[in-house]
Amino acid sequence: MMDWINDTLLQAGLWMRGYTTQIALALVATLLVVYGQDILRAVKAVVRPYPLVFRLLVFVLMCVFGFGAIAVFLAPWVAQGLMMVDTLWLAPTVAGAFLILGFVAERRQQL
Template sequence: MFILDVNLRLAHFIQPHLNDISLAFVATCLVVYGDKVNGILKKMVSSWFFVARVSAFILMCTFGYGLLALWSQPLVYWGITHVDLIYRPTVIIFCFCFLGVLAERKRHL
């Protein structure tokens, strides 16, 4: 009973911070898998001339990642809000730990 009470208190405490938490999930995924996105872009533009390749990477790094974060954050937020309030803190902590393991496997830590 005590653990459920603490979990519910934690769920109510993190409720106003769910936007930031979902943005942190998205940003972490972009950092961990950004090299894959850059590799795909590199393959796509490898036949272009130099100025076009540089422009494509500049656009991807300045606008592409921002748009990916902007468009995917509401989806992650929606997913978090559809987890039952009792399980939400556990799911969030598990997801942060899982992202940490993924980052460690890719040697980002």
């Protein structure tokens, strides 16, 4: 029985190794969905005293370039972290990470 579980986890981990970059990007994108409103709220607090046109420009730039830059720069770090996880534990780690993010989203009532 344990051999079957180990073999299944190993096969799942080996399969996931080829998609580490995509998994990391999905994790970062999920984080941005969950915490994006907080980021925008913080930026809004900083630009509140400025004129409407400037605030609008900052909002557009933050949405277009800010979140994109966060995803582009953070995803490789997450991928590097995933590459450090032993293949046997990769599938449970990825599943656990998404479950935790789902739990956080639910607690924040965004799901």
